[in-house]
Amino acid sequence: NEQMSAFYHRLHTNRGVNIHTSTACTGFKGDARVNLVLCQDQSIAADMVIVGIGILPNIELAQQAGLECDNGILVDDHCRTSDPDIFSAGDCTNHPNPILGRRLRLESVPNAMEQARTSAANMLGGDKTYAAVPWFWSDQYELKLQMVGFSSDGDTAVLRGDPEALQFATFYLKDGKVVAVDAVNSPKEFMVAKRLYGMQVNADSLADSAIDLKSLIC
Template identity: 50%
Template sequence: MSENVVIVGGGHAAGQAVASLRQGGFDGGITLVTAEQSLPYQRPPLSKAYLAGELPRERLLIRPSAFYEGAGIDVRLGIEATSLDAGRRSLMLSDGGQLTYDHLILATGGRPRPLSCPGADHPAVHYLRTIADIDAMRPRFVAGACIVIVGAGYIGLEVAAVAIKHGLRPVVLEMAPMVLARVASPEVAGFFENVHRGAGVDLRTGVAVSAIEDRDGKAVVLSTAGGRIEADLVVAGVGLLPNVELAQAAGIDCDNGIIVDAFCRTSAPGVYAVGDCSNHPSRLYGRRLRLESVHNAVEQAKTAAADICGNPLAYDQVPWFWSDQYELKLQTAGLSQGYDQVVIRGDMAKRSFAAFYLKDGRLLAVDAVNRPGEFTLAKRWIRDGKAPSPQQLGDDSIEAKALAA
């Protein structure tokens, strides 16, 4: 009898796992269980073109419904996997059903970290993770409205950019002394701060939300700086909590995500974890990582599928990510944590530059703004552990493709 695979999740990782299993020749049963009402869809446009109303809902789907029908996938929408018995290889579902599996792929992603201040349950407070989240905030996302965005990470800044474009009045509150504090250098953060302030965003760094009060249906946001802001809409983008509870309750090792090996295998036989929910070993950075990016979700799904298909290939990728704000395309490759030198190539004033992050002369990461060439090259240099000298990297008169690693 042929084997079967159950996939829990409805994001990029789950969608890719289905496709890669069939592409890899897996011809057994595949069941996809997702708590959401939609087939697997892309999240990045949610804070970009979908929020802006420039992308219809159907275009968010990673693959059309005909793909799942053609591939013979048993899709269960709006169903949550509520408990896992890893010994019996069985999964309980919220509709009372039960599934047994030979292989299980956990692609459970994460959920927004909730605000913890008093009044955080005010109806004007919204989060941004699902199509339903955007649709719920849309009636308040209208020209003239005051929107308070809590957290100046990628998502918060993207929302601010769309808000400006749509005539809202965005106020961004960031607890850290600079934007993108977890990921960027002060140089790059300063660049984005100038761009947003120049576009009309009221950006306040070093300011946290202390409470949210109600005034006639509006949210009054109180900050540690002592201000009171009357907001029509509050959007919180303050991080992600990985959905590990299903695995954890089943006794699977978890620590900032579901612990996996280089093949995305968890500590339970036959169980894999991929995407935002997983925590994997990185050869490149010599430590464990839990990444939140489309690239990681897609590549880990391919890794798990290949292992199930009998073609194991260790996951060994340079992380990368992008963010769109106004007319700027930021592309990041690698991880900059621990850098001791930043080399800027290009001209921040012209909004076209790359910031290279090095440690002991070794290239760790790049933030490239409207510089796709440098981004692509740096990805290769990081992977190969060989990069041009800092002097060459900083010399914009040398064409990027002529830079010798």
């Protein structure tokens, strides 16, 4: 969401962080340690360089065991792999999510914990299905960002609260149904959003802070 991105861009720049977008890093310079980062037509002085390029799922052992893999270890809704006697859970699994209606691989603590519970229950002879709405969080300065679902799934953004007060939530709707929320210092909105997920709601009521969100739960 452009508004949420702009909010966090301002937050960091106001704290003295210089953000370079659409800039490719072409190399580093330094003797005993890096002191320059080369970025196309400019050089940026640096005391420390942290390279964040994402991670790849560790599937080597699974491949050696003959398990089916595709952007992770393929599992079913019971966290069972292509070998019915082997289960897998966590960031390395590519799993079906019946709530979202698609397969995905999540790098998320809540996902790993819930899949672990599902795997353990089924290894003990249970019949537990993994079906959870993805959620995440990020602490930046004094702000806590809590997220439910994926904002990219929405076609309409609804703002509730005041970004200037550093306490607000942006709800994302798809055909009038709640599919995601980004909540900044708004734990109540975050918790209720989990229950509102997938429900048809009135956008005006959602935006009105005077209306109790719980009253919108069908």
